[in-house]
Amino acid sequence: MQKLTVGIVGGGFMGRVHSHAARAAGAEVVGVTSSSPERSAAAAGQLGTAAVDDVAELVEQVDVVHVCSPNASHAGHVRTALEAGRHVVCEKPLALDAAEAEDLAARAADAGVVAAVPFIYRFHPMARQAAAHVAAGELGRLLTVRGSYLQDWMLDPEAGNWRVDPQAAGRSRAFGDVGSHLADLLEFLSGDRIVRLAAATTIAHPRRGGVEVTTEDAAALTVQLRSGAVGSLMVSQVDAGRKNALTLELAGTETSVVFDQEHPDELWIGGVEASRTVTRDAAALAADAARLNLVPAGHPMGYLDAFTAFARDVYAAVDGETPHGLPSFADGARANAVIDAVVSSAEHGGWVDLD
DSSP, X not given: OOOOEEEEEOOSHHHHHHHHHHXXXXXXXXXXXXXXXXXXXXXXXXXXSEEOSOHHHHHTTOSEEEEOSOHHXXXXXXXXXXXXXXXXXXXXXSSSSHHHXXXXXXXXXXXXXXXXXXXXXXXXXXXXXXXXXXHTTXXXXXXXXXXXXXXXXXXXXXXXXXXXOHHHHOSXXXXXXXXXXXXXXXXXXXXXXXXXXXXXXXXXXXXXXXEEOOSOSEEEEEEEETTSOEEEEEEESOOTTOSSEEEEEEEESSOEEEEETTSTTEEEEEOSSOOEEEEXXXXXXXXXXXXXXXXXXXXXXOHHHHHHHHHHHHHHHHTTOOOTTOOBHHXXXXXXXXXXXXXXXXXXXXXXXXX
């Protein structure tokens, strides 16, 4: 495969993550642009690439555009890339609402390019092993689901971030930021879909830095899936001591399976007679899980490895392959629909139907 050229939009933490993953996946990062010339220059120094004045100039220089800007900027930056016929990776949430996300997904389909959203927890080998366990029928009929994504970085009342501003990040903060990962992973691993939900949200600190807070710090959901399974999801960015605790349990008529992102090299399989822990070893895994192994068994894999695996699959798709499980803009639009349903249910009370 010819070496692809990549441009990064956004010079923050996610821009650095995308740059690392792109290089590890074999691409060349040729430029970065941020919100100002000064920020672009600073980001270029950190990433070891060239500073570019704006997105329009950047897209003319690259094969693939990675959009890592604040949420409100996603749509404009993605449209610029699509109009130039470029392949696009856009951070989640794809857009500020489902309608805007659906528009971007339609534009990407019409452009005939690869357009992906980095729901990267799909790319842990043991997450794929959980999906293979379900797909092989070893779980049995799905009965219940239990998931949580817990962090504590917003527990301090003085903690601030652009994500607190709904004009920059959208109407949902905690769920839009990390709950979108949880909902995507639930549907991907189970092969099922959320058809209705009821949500409640809470704001830990009514004001941060003297500014009124209107977006949630935590959300609790009851969900019903198409299969009839029911479950609960909890998302919080104010859970003391929890740094990035993404956990998902699927319970069926035969077994249960638990994936814990903070222990990504393990998978817990529950049974009535006995339970067991499966550790990552390519020789013993399903093919789709084994192919995502970047290092031999016993060498820990983590977040950056999953991101690299995602980037590799994006670039393989650009080269004409069809890697299984690559999250598309349609998946991004689906996540936005779930986010909108959570906001609507929390605002008005009661169940909200999806699909």
